[in-house]
Amino acid sequence: MSTDGQASGERASGGPERNGPDTAALIEARFGVAPHFAQHAPPTETVATMLRHRICRRFTDEPVDEATLERLLAAALSTPAKSDLQQVAIIVVDDPERRGRIADLIPDMPWIRSCARFLLFCGDGRRIRRICELHGIEFGNDHLDAVLNPAVDAALHLSSFVWAAESMGLGTCPISVVRNHIDAVSEICELPDLVFPISGLCIGHRGDTGHQVLRLPPALTVHRDRYDDAAFVDELDGYDRRRDAVFSIPPDRQQYRERFGTADFYGWSLDKARQVSATERADLAAFLRRKGFRLD
């Protein structure tokens, strides 16, 4: 018997092939290049869900009921957490007034208002300190790692929630732009000291199929035994051209044309370089200090 998910009954199904989706085809769709291996085993449902991921920014009016939400939360809360400290807080923003205020802060992302449910994933450095207080023990880790650990926990839980929701056919869109309004969002959700937003998350029933965004080639993101980016320029150029062939960014969508002009070839890397040329969230460290973190 194959060991790849079969024992748990977790076998992909529904694809055109008798044994489930074609791994090589899913990987080729994800990276825009065929994998080196010949297909030898169909992926599990989980792997197929991840390979098929598409962001969702258009939702139908259909609600996501409480039972579904609870199931997704339970799945997300099964995520491994650093040192078993479980430093995450998830705010389910159901109150229309509060959700409306968050949506008003970010008018260029109307999916915050139109999705069925909106959640806020937060790093929670408060709970462990309260636990220390309860036991009369001094918290001895008031430094940068006390921010990183809850941030990582929150991000992992967000990711798990996304995969769980997508495995049920729902669409999702994380919203890190809540951090551009971190004071206001914290106030709307009444986040106490030592609790900070990492990302919002829109969930709902998909209003369109979206499109699959090609990933950087593993030659750039996966390193064997040692970091090696010797092929950086060539691999990046190949990636820019593969992406452009699938989805070309029109001249009027080029970022900061007033500063940089209109490029003849506007690939992903130029778009991202222009994007990060603008300073965003420079007040984050000040916010975290105000919220009680030392960051030393």
Ligand SMILES: Cc1cc2nc3c(=O)[nH]c(=O)nc-3n(C[C@H](O)[C@H](O)[C@H](O)COP(=O)(O)O)c2cc1C
């Ligand atoms: C942590 C995180 C934060 C994100 N923040 C936003 C956001 O604020 N607004 C938005 O529309 N999309 C947001 N996204 C979606 C990304 O833009 C999207 O994942 C990316 O364009 C790649 O598309 P794909 O997910 O379909 O591969 C976020 C995604 C992640 C993982």
